[in-house]
Amino acid sequence: MLTRVSALAFLFLLGTAPYRAVRPPGTFRLHVPAGSYFAGSRVRVSAEGVSGPFTLTILGPGKIDRDTFVAPQVSRPVWTTIIGASSSAVAYAAIRTVPPPVSEHIIAVATYRGGISLHDERTFAALGTFAIAGAPADVAFLPNGSIVTADTDGDTLTRIDRNPWSITNVSGVEVGNEVAVDAAGNVFVSDRDVQGQGALTRVTPAGTVARVITGVTAEAIALDRSLHLAYVGNVNDNSIAEVDTQTMRVLRKITAPERPFGVALDERSRRLYVVSNVSPSMTAGGGYVAAIALDRPSAPVVARSPHLKFPLGAAFDPRTKRVFVTDEADNVVYVLNAATLRPARAPLRTCGTPWRPSVSGGRLYVPCAREDRVDVFSLATLSRVRGAPFPTGGYPLSVATWH
Numbered sequence: 081m082l083t084r085v086s087a088l089a090f091l092f093l094l095g096t097a098p099y100r101a102v103r104p105p106g107t108f109r110l111h112v113p114a115g116s117y118f119a120g121s122r123v124r125v126s127a128e129g130v131s132g133p134f135t136l137t138i139l140g141p142g143k144i145d146r147d148t149f150v151a152p153q154v155s156r157p158v159w160t161t162i163i164g165a166s167s168s169a170v171a172y173a174a175i176r177t178v179p180p181p182v183s184e185h186i187i188a189v190a191t192y193r194g195g196i197s198l199h200d201e202r203t204f205a206a207l208g209t210f211a212i213a214g215a216p217a218d219v220a221f222l223p224n225g226s227i228v229t230a231d232t233d234g235d236t237l238t239r240i241d242r243n244p245w246s247i248t249n250v251s252g253v254e255v256g257n258e259v260a261v262d263a264a265g266n267v268f269v270s271d272r273d274v275q276g277q278g279a280l281t282r283v284t285p286a287g288t289v290a291r292v293i294t295g296v297t298a299e300a301i302a303l304d305r306s307l308h309l310a311y312v313g314n315v316n317d318n319s320i321a322e323v324d325t326q327t328m329r330v331l332r333k334i335t336a337p338e339r340p341f342g343v344a345l346d347e348r349s350r351r352l353y354v355v356s357n358v359s360p361s362m363t364a365g366g367g368y369v370a371a372i373a374l375d376r377p378s379a380p381v382v383a384r385s386p387h388l389k390f391p392l393g394a395a396f397d398p399r400t401k402r403v404f405v406t407d408e409a410d411n412v413v414y415v416l417n418a419a420t421l422r423p424a425r426a427p428l429r430t431c432g433t434p435w436r437p438s439v440s441g442g443r444l445y446v447p448c449a450r451e452d453r454v455d456v457f458s459l460a461t462l463s464r465v466r467g468a469p470f471p472t473g474g475y476p477l478s479v480a481t482w483h
Contacts (some may be wrong), residue, residue, distance in 0.1 A: 338363065346398065
């Protein structure tokens with residue numbers, strides 16, 4: 081963020097500071113991600129054009145923890161000035177902290193570069209961001225409305241309780257990718273790499289952590305909440321692990337299409353839809369979607385879509401019996417018949433690099449990673465909802481809703 085407070089203004093704010101020649105700022109700049117932040121956010125401050133060590137201090141509410149600004153509890157929006165000082169230059173930035181949202185109609189977007197961005201579900205207006213000093217790849221709401229996310233580059237699960245607003249961090253959740261929750265408030269996270277293996281981690285409401293190895297490079301999760309089962313896609317050994325979520329034991333390994341990156345589950349018919357995330361340059365014809373019959377001992381593939389250019393994520397709509405699949409190369413969402421996996425209609429054109437789609441409240445949400453936007457379609461008409469696509473934080477990867 082560019083300088084908001086001049087050196088002269090800084091001296092004025094200090095009041096009785098002794099006179100000294102102001103050091104030229106030169107090219108030294110502080111960078112703070114744009115946006116408004118909620119209490120407890122940990123926002124990393126970076127510097128440009130400085131050689132050697134520098135210190136950070138603040139003028140206003142909040143605190144500095146090494147290279148990170150920790151946002152304070154506030155009852156109204158406030159600005160804090162961040163001052164960086166090296167041996168030869170001074171730099172400034174400003175950051176805005178806002179009160180927690182009071183709306184009961186909230187969209188949470190996991191943005192890799194920013195944190196969890198919250199929006200009003202009815203207007204798509206930005207409410208603020210919760211930064212975890214890491215990179216979230218997914219977000220989910222617990223049954224009570226609390227928000228959970230994991231640092232996909234670290235080892236921490238973050239829980240955000242909204243009434244009253246408080247933050248809980250749980251360590252031991254390695255490089256978390258997707259996040260899912262059950263009716264009891266247990267949180268399940270796919271771990272891409274745990275000592276060279278992929279895993280599924282369970283965090284109970286009390287904060288107890290349990291883990292089971294599932295394969296190589298665990299990515300996607302689908303929960304069968306009624307049967308207490310989880311299905312984990314292991315991208316680099318082409319398997320699906322069926323896990324008992326109560327005992328955290330792998331019950332069976334299911335052969336999957338190549339690179340099973342996205343999964344979606346039809347709990348009633350016991351069909352798992354698996355996206356083969358390959359492009360034409362990797363496999364002739366590109367990827368596809370396969371339907372696996374989970375109610376059969378051998379879990380065979382019972383339907384397969386035509387070749388798709390570079391499919392990535394999937395969502396299942398139980399009302400219309402359709403499967404929605406994003407394509408990161410063609411910037412479309414395929415609309416497939418769930419029984420046959422044949423196209424039900426022409427693909428939906430959307431914004432750049434659509435990632436993991438989700439179905440909620442009669443809508444299809446599509447985060448577009450390279451455009452920092454979220455597209456929204458009506459499930460009834462498949463027309464774009466007014467106001468969509470709406471802007472959000474940097475590199476959005478998933479969407480969850482609470483209403």
